Amino acid sequence: YLRKEEAQAQNGRLRAALSRLAPREQALLEEKYVHGLSDRELGRLFGIKSRCVSVYVARARKKAAFYYAQELEG
Numbered sequence: 001y002l003r004k005e006e007a008q009a010q011n012g013r014l015r016a017a018l019s020r021l022a023p024r025e026q027a028l029l030e031e032k033y034v035h036g037l038s039d040r041e042l043g044r045l046f047g048i049k050s051r052c053v054s055v056y057v058a059r060a061r062k063k064a065a066f067y068y069a070q071e072l073e074g
Contacts, residue, residue, distance in 0.1 A: 013068060013071035013072060014068060014071075016067075016071050017064050017065075017067035017068040017070070017071050018064055018067075020063075020067045021060060021063055021064060021067070024046070025056075025059075025060040025063065025064075026060075027046075028042065028046060028056060028057060028060055029057070029060050029061065029064065031045060032057055039051075039053040039054055039057075040053075042057075
């Protein structure tokens with residue numbers, strides 16, 4: 001378990017990393033992971049072919065992970 005301070009710091013780093021993504025990437029990840037939309041639903045919502053959604057999600061996740069690592073390095 002994380003202490004409250006550690007959890008807050010981790011949350012802050014994650015928010016900072018996500019804020020560096022393009023708005024569309026932020027929205028795509030939010031709809032996928034917060035709201036649980038399927039690839040088909042995401043495709044309709046964002047005007048992306050459903051078979052390409054997983055590529056867009058993977059790219060956004062990779063960028064977010066890169067930015068998060070930068071936040072950790074401080």
